[in-house]
Amino acid sequence: MRFRLVHQISALLLGTVALAVVAMGGLVAWNLRSGFSEYLRAQDAQFLDRVMLVAENDLRRHGGLPDGDLRERLHAWVDATAPRPQRQPGWALDEPADPPDGAEPAALPRPPRGLRRDQPPPPPRPPRDAANWGPRLLLLSLDGQLLAGRREMFYLPGQTRALKIEGRELALLRLAERVGGAEGVDARFLRRQYLGIGGVALALLLLALVAARLLARRWVRPLQQAQAAARRMAHGEFEVRIAQGERDDELAELTQDLNAMAASLQRLESGRRHWIAQLSHELRTPLAVLRGELEALADGVRPWDRRALQSLQDEVRRLSRLIDDFHTLACSDLRSLPCRFAELQPQALIEAAAERVQERARAAGLRLQLDLPAELPPVRWDADRIGQLLANLLENSLRYTDAPGQIVLRARRLGAMLIIDVEDSAPGLPPAALAQVFEPLYRAEASRSRASGGSGLGLTIALALARSHGGRLSAEASSLGGLRLRLELPIHPPEAMR
Structure with missing residues (x-):
């Protein structure tokens, strides 16, 4: 299959758009991931600050680090800091009021315990540790020894806060970085963004494919018309002309040049035929005179004398001069007219x-x-x-x-x-x-x-x-x-x- 010009232009336009889309999509995805990573680190820092406040209050009540298993305290700090469901405005946890005197209570289904009948039920309770903060939280001694938390998280980089009571440092809180990136809701959000970027990129590529095909056909159509006209001119059809349309670009100029060339070739062909007709006519005249003179001499109609010989010489001289003139013109047309300056x-x-x-x-x-x-x-x-x-x-x-x-x-x-x-x-x-x-x-x-x-x-x-x-x-x-x-x-x- 020939890789025609329309295919080359389509491939060039599609390749250019595809390269731009891939580059832009990759840059947006990288920027989104980088920015989202910063967002997750900021989220971890906020959580760590909240845990630190809860932990310092707890340590202040106990007068320092409590004896016993510190892992329980660490879990308690996480539970106290984890997000809890918020009550919507208008939720009432008190008992419903008595109806006015003489009024019958409305026959409504009994709502859940603690809610008024005119309020919707609360939304579902969100997970307590959606960002997996608890397993990543570590309690370290001042010299960096692990006191509580998972040991596999100890070797990961993370953010650290010092636990202080009245300006005295007691221990260190450390939140390890997320190993697998975003999780839960964050992961779903990031996945949706990636899918959106991919969908937009695919739509742009399809649109570029259609646009490239249409533009390539629009650009190539005048060239195809010019090619067809040139083939017809090569077979001697000099009357062919190409419709110029409303274009005003290089292709329109090419169409004008081809039409001008066709008109010029038509004039040259007409001139060539006229030249041949005139040439034959010019040569026929002295030859006809010579033939008439010779026939008259042969038939004895005209006597053979000096006058007849002079007439024959004049016609031969005229014929020779005509041939010399044609030769000079032929040399000039070939641009080989010799000159000695x-x-x-x-x-x-x-x-x-x-x-x-x-x-x-x-x-x-x-x-x-x-x-x-x-x-x-x-x-x-x-x-x-x-x-x-x-x-x-x-x-x-x-x-x-x-x-x-x-x-x-x-x-x-x-x-x-x-x-x-x-x-x-x-x-x-x-x-x-x-x-x-x-x-x-x-x-x-x-x-x-x-x-x-x-x-x-x-x-x-x-x-x-x-x-x-x-x-x-x-x-x-x-x-x-x-x-x-x-x-x-x-x-x-x-x-x-x-």
């Missing part, structure tokens, strides 16, 4: 990236403007990766900016970061689409035309390259009416990136 001048790198697209921008009716400070600090970047990143940002503006239009490339230093902005003119993007421009294969069809081509992976790859340097890439609306892409790169990337 070296000291370089960022101004030269930015000017080179702008110069490579200057002719294409002019041909497309766009004006490319550089806005750079007089001097930028040297940086430690991978020149090829950052060049590819800048090329992707500029390519995005070239493809999706209407003519006549404008593209502005800015750079500035902000603390330990270098900020590079690429802004373009209309058309822009709606605010809801700004957060999606970095998703793979995303195109805002309504405002950015697909007729200009492109794989839809340029900004996604740019984001991966920025992260490989410990930087950030964000998109926002531009003051020129189009899109502004802001690249924030550390001048010296963290050691973990190098």
